[in-house]
């Protein structure tokens with residue numbers, strides 16, 4: 001489920017009246033997603049996505065996230081633009097919560113990506129990194145390897161072992177990743193969470209990259225490593241498909257070639273990416289009540305990926 005707040009027809013019609021988007025004809029809540037409430041709105045002028053920010057997002061960060069969408073879409077990246085209200089504001093407050101109206105983009109998120117799709121998503125990521133170079137705003141990530149290790153430390157060995165007896169192994173492994181973490185790789189604004197469910201596609205074409213709410217200033221090669229970990233394995237992280245990885249990287253390099261230093265760092269960056277998703281998933285696992293209507297994601301899916309990157313080193317990216 002991803003509609004945490006009830007908004008009725010009258011609430012939505014009243015809200016829409018603040019925008020130049022015509023009259024509300026119909027709406028429905030969107031089931032996908034876990035962090036925010038989303039509705040698909042149909043008005044006399046077309047379709048729009050309404051997002052209400054519920055968890056993990058600071059309202060103070062919204063100008064950064066929403067301005068980034070406008071910056072990237074103006075540079076022809078496949079990213080939805082935000083619809084500003086009649087006063088020019090990118091977001092409004094409803095009952096104390098921030099809401100934004102966002103362009104609807106067509107497309108479906110692939111559940112079993114093909115090589116052609118992995119290549120396209122790599123190219124879209126490279127295009128985004130280049131276009132974001134001159135975005136004037138910055139944001140520090142709150143999920144650097146050190147932060148994610150602290151999250152796991154706070155979960156504690158016993159609680160981690162309660163999720164899976166092998167999970168506490170991540171603590172010493174994570175400490176080594178943090179100690180070896182490369183600094184000074186070329187940076188831009190990075191998406192940081194470009195999983196298949198955050199990409200919309202029509203056939204092999206990327207029609208939308210969405211959910212930029214972990215975007216931050218960071219190393220571009222780290223973003224590529226996150227995308228590799230998210231796209232090139234089966235769901236449980238047991239099997240990596242090297243052809244998907246090769247296609248993803250080739251697509252990326254068609255827009256932005258990697259330096260030797262970035263290429264050499266990929267195995268460690270990918271381990272750091274896995275550490276980040278193990279941490280947020282473990283934290284959610286422990287904090288989400290058993291009877292909540294949100295499907296908990298298994299941190300072990302990313303411990304398996306991490307083991308793969310440790311065992312295969314550079315050949316994971318051959």
Ligand SMILES: Nc1ncnc2c1ncn2[C@@H]1O[C@H](COP(=O)(O)OP(=O)(O)O)[C@@H](O)[C@H]1O
Pocket residue numbers: 002030032033034035036037038049080102103104105106197198208210211213
């Ligand atoms: N701009 C958009 N165009 C079309 N569909 C969208 C758009 N933004 C979000 N969606 C739909 O809403 C779902 C949840 O959005 P998302 O931003 O990923 O939410 P969450 O942050 O809760 O994960 C997506 O899977 C997609 O189906």
Ligand SMILES: N[C@@H](CCOP(=O)(O)O)C(=O)O
Pocket residue numbers: 033034035193195198211277280281297
């Ligand atoms: N992609 C992350 C979860 C982040 O959730 P999102 O719905 O906001 O993309 C994971 O798989 O752990």
